[in-house]
Amino acid sequence: MGTIRITTCSFMLSLLLVGNAQAAWTLNLTPGVTEISRSVYNLHMTIFWICVAIGVVVFSIMFWSIFHHRKSRGAKAHNFHEHTLVEVIWTLIPLGILVAMAVPATATLIKMYDPSDAELDVQITGYQWKWRYQYLDQEIDFFSNLSTPREQISNEAQKQAHYLLEVDRHLVLPTDTKIRLLLTANDVIHSWWVPALAVKKDAIPGFINEAWTRIEEPGIYRGQCAELCGVDHGFMPVVVEAVPPAEFEQWLADARAQQDAAAAAAGRSWTLEELMTEGEQVYQRVCAACHQPNGTGMPPAFPALVNSPVVLGDVERHIDIVLNGVQGSAMQAFREQLSAAELAAVITYERNAWGNNTGEAVAPSRIVQLLQGDGQSEQEGGQ
Amino acid sequence: MKETLKRCWQTVLGVLAGFFGVQSEARRERDFREGRALHFIAIGILLATIFVLFVILLVRWALSLGGA
Numbered sequence: 407m408g409t410i411r412i413t414t415c416s417f418m419l420s421l422l423l424v425g426n427a428q429a430a431w432t433l434n435l436t437p438g439v440t441e442i443s444r445s446v447y448n449l450h451m452t453i454f455w456i457c458v459a460i461g462v463v464v465f466s467i468m469f470w471s472i473f474h475h476r477k478s479r480g481a482k483a484h485n486f487h488e489h490t491l492v493e494v495i496w497t498l499i500p501l502g503i504l505v506a507m508a509v510p511a512t513a514t515l516i517k518m519y520d521p522s523d524a525e526l527d528v529q530i531t532g533y534q535w536k537w538r539y540q541y542l543d544q545e546i547d548f549f550s551n552l553s554t555p556r557e558q559i560s561n562e563a564q565k566q567a568h569y570l571l572e573v574d575r576h577l578v579l580p581t582d583t584k585i586r587l588l589l590t591a592n593d594v595i596h597s598w599w600v601p602a603l604a605v606k607k608d609a610i611p612g613f614i615n616e617a618w619t620r621i622e623e624p625g626i627y628r629g630q631c632a633e634l635c636g637v638d639h640g641f642m643p644v645v646v647e648a649v650p651p652a653e654f655e656q657w658l659a660d661a662r663a664q665q666d667a668a669a670a671a672a673g674r675s676w677t678l679e680e681l682m683t684e685g686e687q688v689y690q691r692v693c694a695a696c697h698q699p700n701g702t703g704m705p706p707a708f709p710a711l712v713n714s715p716v717v718l719g720d721v722e723r724h725i726d727i728v729l730n731g732v733q734g735s736a737m738q739a740f741r742e743q744l745s746a747a748e749l750a751a752v753i754t755y756e757r758n759a760w761g762n763n764t765g766e767a768v769a770p771s772r773i774v775q776l777l778q779g780d781g782q783s784e785q786e787g788g789q
Numbered sequence: 790m791k792e793t794l795k796r797c798w799q800t801v802l803g804v805l806a807g808f809f810g811v812q813s814e815a816r817r818e819r820d821f822r823e824g825r826a827l828h829f830i831a832i833g834i835l836l837a838t839i840f841v842l843f844v845i846l847l848v849r850w851a852l853s854l855g856g857a
């Protein structure tokens with residue numbers, strides 16, 4: 407008993423000390439880096455202090471009454487059924503407080519819901535479990551995947567500072583620019599949430615929700631998916647990188663060059679070794695979450711790829727599954743998520759890793775053909 | 790005629806007290822003694838409609854102030 411009490415006590419003490427040491431650790435809302443986030447923060451604080459004041463007044467009266475009219479002093483309960491005047495007063499006061507709070511809250515809401523005159527449009531699409539960012543009119547389109555290594559998640563490596571809040575590609579945005587965000591989802595409902603921007607908006611399949619932001623300070627702002635969306639809901643963070651407009655122009659140019667390079671890469675011929683090296687990277691980044699780093703999967707939910715009849719069998723069927731997914735299962739269509747070279751590389755990797763020795767290489771040019779061919783037949787189907 | 794108007798007015802007051810949530814026992818008893826259920830329902834629907842219209846106007850007005 408005694409030891410338990412002592413350990414509990416020192417545990418509480420250490421909690422207090424840790425609380426002091428980590429000044430950055432905070433329970434309160436962040437004031438953020440936009441005009442909207444600041445007014446949300448101010449509203450929150452105003453309402454918080456109103457609640458504190460009400461609490462103090464109500465509980466003071468209550469405790470004073472209990473103490474002052476205690477039985478030992480011979481207090482007698484006063485029996486009455488109703489008192490219209492008192493009831494009217496205690497209805498009118500809260501009504502007045504609510505209206506007083508509604509006025510500034512409405513002013514903020516109206517501002518929040520006005521995405522007009524935006525200078526940049528970004529479409530954000532939620533996928534299980536990653537975000538896709540498309541800069542409309544800028545020809546930039548990419549996926550942003552969690553980049554925390556699997557070893558940290560499974561406690562085989564030390565967890566780093568931005569554990570589960572880091573991605574391979576940031577959503578880069580210019581500062582001092584009104585940016586309209588168009589939110590939707592590909593599979594189930596997600597919610598795009600970045601506290602520092604005071605943006606939290608549902609991303610719903612088949613709907614487009616609007617939000618906007620105007621970031622005032624360059625920096626990196628992290629957020630998460632805020633709508634329970636499946637097993638890896640906690641593994642699809644948001645990372646916004648705000649940079650000055652000139653730097654943003656430079657980033658746009660670089661990102662376009664990178665996309666062009668990826669397209670060009672698909673056109674040249676690749677050796678089996680090159681495909682295997684690239685394929686392993688793609689596999690670990692995109693596929694390992696379900697099929698596991700060593701290809702053993704997690705049957706029955708996620709099939710093993712080692713000795714899989716699909717992977718060892720007809721290459722056309724293998725390509726079809728990876729490009730188009732399996733309807734109604736967690737296996738998504740990767741045709742839009744990966745470049746042709748990445749698709750070819752990851753399929754080649756699966757056919758030659760972990761003892762799957764087919765010796766077959768899938769050429770990126772073949773995937774390019776398939777993607778283009780399908781595109782045409784889709785168009786014809788639509789006519 | 791004067792009597793009907795007075796009744797009508799009392800019903801309106803009774804419904805408004807219901808909206809507000811506070812009513813004295815004496816008035817409640819009078820309403821139950823003199824009032825007609827159908828009148829209360831009709832006036833209740835009417836006042837609820839007016840309240841909804843009022844809220845719509847209020848929102849329009851707030852939006853026009855906000856410049857949206």
Ligand SMILES: [Cu+2]
Nearest residue numbers: 596597631635
């Ligand atoms: Cu999600």
